Amino acid sequence: MRRLFAAVLAVATAIALSFLLLPVAAIFLRVPPGDLIDALGRDVTRDALIVSIKTSAIAHAAVLLVGTPAAYFLARHRFRGRGAVLTLIELPLVLPPAVAGIALFAAFGRNGLLGGELDALGVQIPFTQAAVVLAVAFVESPFYFRGAIAAFEAVDGTLVDAARTLGASPARVFARIALPLAAGGLGAASALALARGLGEFGATLIFAGSLQGVTQTLPLAIYAQFEADFDTALAISALFIIVGALLLVTLKLYGWLRFSSIFRSRFATSTSS
Amino acid sequence: MASLQFDLSLSLRDFDLELALDVGRETVALVGPSGAGKTSVLRAIAGLAHPARGSITCAGDVWFDSAQRIDRRPEERSVGFVFQEYALFPHLSVERNVTFGGGRADRLLWRLRIEHLAQAKPTELSGGERQRVAIARALARDPRVLLLDEPMAALDPHTRGKVRAELHDLLRELELPTLLVTHDFEDAAALADRVGVLVDGRLRQVGPPAELLGSPADPFVAEFAGANVLPGSAEAGPNGLTSFRLEGGHVVVSADEARGQAALVLYPWDVSLARTAPDDSALNHLSGEIVSLVQVGNRMRVRLPFLTAEITAASAERLELRPGEHVVASFKATQARLLPAD
Numbered sequence: 001m002r003r004l005f006a007a008v009l010a011v012a013t014a015i016a017l018s019f020l021l022l023p024v025a026a027i028f029l030r031v032p033p034g035d036l037i038d039a040l041g042r043d044v045t046r047d048a049l050i051v052s053i054k055t056s057a058i059a060h061a062a063v064l065l066v067g068t069p070a071a072y073f074l075a076r077h078r079f080r081g082r083g084a085v086l087t088l089i090e091l092p093l094v095l096p097p098a099v100a101g102i103a104l105f106a107a108f109g110r111n112g113l114l115g116g117e118l119d120a121l122g123v124q125i126p127f128t129q130a131a132v133v134l135a136v137a138f139v140e141s142p143f144y145f146r147g148a149i150a151a152f153e154a155v156d157g158t159l160v161d162a163a164r165t166l167g168a169s170p171a172r173v174f175a176r177i178a179l180p181l182a183a184g185g186l187g188a189a190s191a192l193a194l195a196r197g198l199g200e201f202g203a204t205l206i207f208a209g210s211l212q213g214v215t216q217t218l219p220l221a222i223y224a225q226f227e228a229d230f231d232t233a234l235a236i237s238a239l240f241i242i243v244g245a246l247l248l249v250t251l252k253l254y255g256w257l258r259f260s261s262i263f264r265s266r267f268a269t270s271t272s273s
Numbered sequence: 274m275a276s277l278q279f280d281l282s283l284s285l286r287d288f289d290l291e292l293a294l295d296v297g298r299e300t301v302a303l304v305g306p307s308g309a310g311k312t313s314v315l316r317a318i319a320g321l322a323h324p325a326r327g328s329i330t331c332a333g334d335v336w337f338d339s340a341q342r343i344d345r346r347p348e349e350r351s352v353g354f355v356f357q358e359y360a361l362f363p364h365l366s367v368e369r370n371v372t373f374g375g376g377r378a379d380r381l382l383w384r385l386r387i388e389h390l391a392q393a394k395p396t397e398l399s400g401g402e403r404q405r406v407a408i409a410r411a412l413a414r415d416p417r418v419l420l421l422d423e424p425m426a427a428l429d430p431h432t433r434g435k436v437r438a439e440l441h442d443l444l445r446e447l448e449l450p451t452l453l454v455t456h457d458f459e460d461a462a463a464l465a466d467r468v469g470v471l472v473d474g475r476l477r478q479v480g481p482p483a484e485l486l487g488s489p490a491d492p493f494v495a496e497f498a499g500a501n502v503l504p505g506s507a508e509a510g511p512n513g514l515t516s517f518r519l520e521g522g523h524v525v526v527s528a529d530e531a532r533g534q535a536a537l538v539l540y541p542w543d544v545s546l547a548r549t550a551p552d553d554s555a556l557n558h559l560s561g562e563i564v565s566l567v568q569v570g571n572r573m574r575v576r577l578p579f580l581t582a583e584i585t586a587a588s589a590e591r592l593e594l595r596p597g598e599h600v601v602a603s604f605k606a607t608q609a610r611l612l613p614a615d
Contacts, residue, residue, distance in 0.1 A: 158360040161321050164347040165354040166374030167414060176373070180364050 039235030047213040048221035059136035075152035097202025131208035140197035147189020151182040281327040290474035300451040302465035311454040320347035353411030361395035381409040419451040492536040501580040507531040525557040529611035541583035543608040
């Protein structure tokens with residue numbers, strides 16, 4: 001009985017691992033590395049790469065710039081309705097990307113909630129690069145928010161109190177105490193959000209379209225090339241896998257370094273005292 | 274006049290705390306069981322907690338006054354706060370911890386004999402070193418008040434005595450109004466000029482440690498100061514003394530005047546132990562079997578079923594005391610103090 005159970009566990013693990021790894025491996029096995037590099041040099045790939053980098057960079061910078069102080073505020077203050085606010089922030093996580101795209105349309109489209117105001121200013125958002133930026137920011141920000149709030153909540157409140165009794169203004173406490181102590185968690189949240197933003201597809205397709213060189217990001221290029229030139233689609237996918245793997249390894253390595261440095265300092269204390 | 278005056282009413286979770294004190298250039302210790310609200314008092318003075326009512330004044334400067342709606346921010350008060358567990362900034366070196374609020378570190382580091390640790394990170398320090406860094410940091414801005422929250426709690430028992438003596442000397446030297454909070458009466462008595470006993474949000478007694486020991490206001494203060502507190506009933510006894518019947522039925526005599534329900538207060542170090550009752554009728558005798566023996570430094574605390582005695586470790590050795598053995602505890606009628614029951 002016990003051996004049967006052990007066998008079930010082993011088989012289940014093997015199936016799960018192969019199911020996850022087989023498609024990833026297939027991308028690299030299907031096309032020789034030389035062809036992959038060639039495909040990356042094509043116009044459609046290069047254009048998509050530029051659009052992706054540009055829109056992701058702007059969206060990510062905006063998310064960090066606005067999200068970091070907002071997360072600090074939400075982590076440090078207790079007020080009525082805080083739970084509701086934290087839940088609302090996470091809503092985009094559970095929305096299908098298509099719904100996010102429609103929602104952005106409803107808000108910023110020509111006939112949307114802010115459509116009249118934007119029109120008066122001569123601003124049109126849908127199917128422009130600004131639409132890509134908004135879509136990317138909308139879907140990636142909950143990932144950053146969640147991690148950043150947790151990172152700030154983990155900073156010992158007594159350290160904040162200590163800084164204030166030492167004459168530090170709230171802004172200085174944020175810059176000199178909270179930010180450096182939360183840096184690890186903020187970095188991890190930022191990386192996760194960036195990865196999600198780079199992979200954004202559905203909301204962008206609906207709200208910004210897929211115009212090569214303007215709104216066609218890498219994931220949209222994969223979709224566009226899927227029927228036209230499967231090798232290019234494969235090459236871009238391979239690129240994503242490599243970037244994703246690098247990101248994951250960096251995160252794990254960082255976590256491991258952090259852990260080992262804490263372990264080292266604990267160990268040093270216990271031997272010196 | 275450099276002094277800290279406050280009269281506070283704080284709403285805590287389970288009760289309201291009312292406390293008024295005037296702290297001159299001296300160290301005042303607030304002692305009491307944990308949860309008595311001692312830390313909340315320090316936080317209120319520092320501006321980290323907000324009293325429901327009252328006032329806080331330092332050297333004529335109003336920091337808080339509910340009537341005038343004054344509530345200065347922590348960074349606008351001049352407080353050196355040494356937090357429990359010290360709250361050192363883990364990402365900054367000792368030197369940068371000390372200079373966080375401005376000022377120079379070298380003189381303070383030298384004075385506290387931690388100049389060799391200037392570049393170390395807090396996680397690399399021992400408990401005693403961390404305490405000194407926390408004190409140096411609290412003093413770096415030349416505060417007008419020093420607040421210490423359980424400064425001894427994070428220390429190993431074997432370094433405690435030495436650190437306590439050094440802290441005592443430093444506090445004398447600083448001549449700052451200092452308010453210290455501890456749950457340990459011994460620490461309070463060793464460090465402070467005056468000790469206040471805080472229970473359930475009220476100050477039961479405040480005075481020099483000797484006064485609290487010599488004439489405790491009530492049985493709780495006596496027990497907190499380390500006395501045996503034995504309930505019973507008092508009536509007139511022989512030779513103008515008071516006869517006190519303990520709850521266990523034993524009768525002892527006391528020189529204090531009392532009638533009816535009362536508490537017998539007897540310090541462990543006023544009790545002597547012997548194998549057989551000494552032939553001295555002037556003494557009270559109580560006998561019983563030893564429950565436990567605990568050595569504290571060069572002293573031995575001997576627990577009997579009804580009281581605890583403290584004798585030198587040398588006499589404990591000479592008497593060859595062992596748990597379970599029968600001994601006689603003796604004490605004078607003048608050492609058996611009587612207080613009205615709580």
